[in-house]
Amino acid sequence: MREIVIISGKGGAGKTTIAGAFAHLAENAILCDLDVDAPDLHLLLDPDKREESEFWSGHEAVIRAEDCVHCATCLNMCQFDAIEFSIEGYSVKPFRCEGCKVCVELCPAGAIDFPERKCGHWFVSDTRFGTMVHAQLFPGEENSGRLVTLLKQQARQRAEAGGLDLVLSDGTPGIGCPVIASLAGTDLAVVVTEPTPSGIHDLERVAELCEGFRTKVAVLVNKWDINPAMTEKIEAYCRDKGYTLLCRFPHNRAAVDSMLERKVLTEYDPGGLGTLLKQAWKDTLALLEK
Numbered sequence: 001m002r003e004i005v006i007i008s009g010k011g012g013a014g015k016t017t018i019a020g021a022f023a024h025l026a027e028n029a030i031l032c033d034l035d036v037d038a039p040d041l042h043l044l045l046d047p048d049k050r051e052e053s054e055f056w057s058g059h060e061a062v063i064r065a066e067d068c069v070h071c072a073t074c075l076n077m078c079q080f081d082a083i084e085f086s087i088e089g090y091s092v093k094p095f096r097c098e099g100c101k102v103c104v105e106l107c108p109a110g111a112i113d114f115p116e117r118k119c120g121h122w123f124v125s126d127t128r129f130g131t132m133v134h135a136q137l138f139p140g141e142e143n144s145g146r147l148v149t150l151l152k153q154q155a156r157q158r159a160e161a162g163g164l165d166l167v168l169s170d171g172t173p174g175i176g177c178p179v180i181a182s183l184a185g186t187d188l189a190v191v192v193t194e195p196t197p198s199g200i201h202d203l204e205r206v207a208e209l210c211e212g213f214r215t216k217v218a219v220l221v222n223k224w225d226i227n228p229a230m231t232e233k234i235e236a237y238c239r240d241k242g243y244t245l246l247c248r249f250p251h252n253r254a255a256v257d258s259m260l261e262r263k264v265l266t267e268y269d270p271g272g273l274g275t276l277l278k279q280a281w282k283d284t285l286a287l288l289e290k
């Protein structure tokens with residue numbers, strides 16, 4: 001079984017548009033949306049939820065008002081400004097609590113509980129392109145490498161059980177803990193970038209991470225025509241590093257229009273932009289075999 005993840009050095013580079021089209025073109029694949037902070041793939045794939053599970057991660061402090069002796073130790077010691085005092089007494093603002101446990105340890109009355117924190121749900125769904133594993137965090141919950149790892153494990157297990165030979169994931173943007181979790185065990189990363197100074201900077205950073213994981217890198221330049229000179233610079237960088245340049249993808253309104261119609265680009269414009277993406281997908285698969 002092989003794994004491909006679509007990533008970008010930052011959000012908004014067009015990663016999900018490409019992931020949606022590749023999901024359409026992939027055969028015998030399980031789909032996975034690892035971008036749990038901004039899960040957009042479901043907008044394109046319209047999943048029909050088949051299984052739903054809770055996601056618990058970390059802990060949060062909860063003050064038992066009846067045992068609190070109003071000493072203000074927790075208020076003074078919390079580095080995250082998560083404790084508040086009101087007419088009803090001391091309480092914890094759950095969205096601010098980082099679960100550091102300092103208040104729990106220092107409370108002289110032992111009045112602070114420290115239960116596990118329910119952060120959201122994850123799902124296994126049917127889509128018109130096959131099974132998808134995805135998640136929804138509660139508002140205010142931050143992206144979590146643990147959730148990304150869990151989704152990947154579920155996708156792998158289900159691919160194996162179903163005799164599927166590919167896990168295709170819409171990865172997380174950036175270079176933090178979630179993208180590290182996205183890359184672990186992945187064979188090939190398709191990095192979607194834009195021809196801007198920050199785009200090339202982000203590409204360099206994320207490609208470096210891929211190298212750390214010995215993950216092959218292929219690059220797709222989105223909106224290449226907004227800055228052809230910068231596109232050439234990206235191409236020169238890819239040649240220098242030995243990364244495959246999959247495709248120069250033009251700036252277009254079709255990506256937005258297709259999303260409004262809840263279609264992927266290869267469905268919305270099969271003969272035009274779809275042709276470019278079909279070739280990019282063919283080249284991606286060929287690269288996987290090298």
Ligand code: SF4
Nearest residue numbers: 068069071072074107
């Ligand atoms: S440290 Fe404990 S006893 Fe003191 S205010 Fe906070 S909850 Fe109440």
Ligand code: SF4
Nearest residue numbers: 078097098100101103
């Ligand atoms: S667990 Fe840490 S972050 Fe949360 S309220 Fe206590 S001291 Fe503040």
